[in-house]
Amino acid sequence: MQKRSQVGLSTLVDTLKAAAESSRLRILVLLSRGDLTVSDLTEILNQSQPRVSRHLKLLLEAGLIGRYQEGSWAFFRLADTEDERGFIHSLxxxxxxxxxxxxxxxxxxxxVKRRRQERASEYFRENAAGWDHVRSLHASESAVEAAMLKLVGxxxxxxxxxxxxxxGRLLELFAPLYRRGVGLDMSREMLAVARANLDHAGIAHAQVRLGDIYAPPVERDAYDxxxxHQVLHYLDDPAHAIREAARLLRPSGRLLIVDFAPHTLEALRDEHAHQRLGFSDRQIAEWFGEAGIELEKTQEFAPDASQGGLTVKLWMGRDRRLLVADPSTTEFEREIA
Incomplete structure (x- = not known):
């Protein structure tokens, strides 16, 4: 049974007061289905923006919800910590x-979600040709996804x-395994696509937000x-990204990278903005080592002869620190360590 942290009487009373109002409870119910903007909530609740903003402010002060900025839009979500989320879901x-x-x-x-899906579909239609061309050069995604699932267990x-x-495909793929999922991307258009896909799949325990891979706006030592996935070849400093990823892992947490093996398709630089033409096992192992990650497994998928020439590689590494159980560690955490 999971052990919950305790709080002072006055803090608990303030938290209960924040939730004990019909509009604020409706907001919590809505956010339990996914992240929403003030405009979304104003439309759904049929209330004025100042009134909705006031409710959100009280919920923020009580620590029941969180806020993150995405360009000119502000999204609201349930609190990240397990205790607060457990309390909210019990309500x-x-x-x-x-x-x-x-x-x-x-x-x-x-x-609201239907409109998201329509915008996402439009973006896909406008960009599908480029994505389909790159996909045609390498092994099927279904085979790679099956291998990822097997590696993770x-x-x-x-x-x-x-x-x-x-x-948001990986958040969807691993959704049955994690209790809380977060996706970061620098493209607001892609985030709209990811939200629509997660909504369509009925995945409410994952969220996506704007974030730089070189400076991820999330807590460190927090992720198992x-x-x-297919990101490193767009970066001018992949080693930096790996170091940042390693800082986010819990002790014994795992880092899974999917990208291309070294290749000679120079056209991908000009036509698809690839900065790197693939990565060798030796290079990834060196970057993992510098970041405190032990490379545990590699796997590759060669393309069919008719597909052109991109070999997909999977690299799985583990944080070298050990998660030592202590009296405050939950049974669930000890099981996954």
Whole structure:
């Protein structure tokens, strides 16, 4: 049984007061289904923006929700810590889904998500040609995904971070395993695609946000699995990205990188903005070593002769620090260590 941290009486009373109001409880129910903007909440709740902003401010001060900026938009999400999220889910789990007000909120939320999906589909249509060309050069994605699942295994874990999340595919792939997932990307357009995909898949325990892979805006020593999927070849300093990823791992956490083996397709530099033409096992091992990561497994997928010439590589590394169980460590954390 998971041990929860204790708080002072006045703090608990303030937290309960923040949640004990119909509009704020509705907001918590909505955010348990995914991240939303003030405009989204204003539309769904059918309230003025100042009023919604006031509710959000009180929930923020109580530590029940978080806020992150994405360009000119501010997104709100449930608090990241396990204690707060557990408290919130215990509250919203007691709200009847058949309640008339909740049903209306869910209908409006579905409308907001449909618009996200429409914008994402439009972006895909405009950029599909370039992506399809690169995909045609390497092994099937289904084979690579099956290998990733096998490498990671089927034991559940606490938290996953996907750096350069793109369409959010890895958050979707590993969703049955993690309790909390986060995806970072520098493209607001791709984040819109990822949100739409996660909404469509019904994945509410993952979120995506704007973030630089060289300076990830997330907590350190917090993730059991960090993934970097087909991102390194776009970077001018991949070693820096690996070092930053390593800092985010919990002791004994794992780093999974998927990218290309060395190749000679120079056209990818000019036509698709590739900075690097693949990576050798030796290079990845050196960068892992510098970051305190032990390279444990490698795997490669050669393309069919008709596909042209990009070999996909998987590298799995583990943080060298050991997670030592102590009395405050939860049973769940000891099981995944």
């Amino acid at each position: 919203v789990g007691r709200v009847r889904s058949s309640d008339p007000q909740v049903e209306r909120d869910m209908e409006r939320l579905a409308s 089927d034991r559940p874990f606490q938290a996953m971070l996907d750096l350069g999340t793109g369409t 699995l960090v993934t970097i």
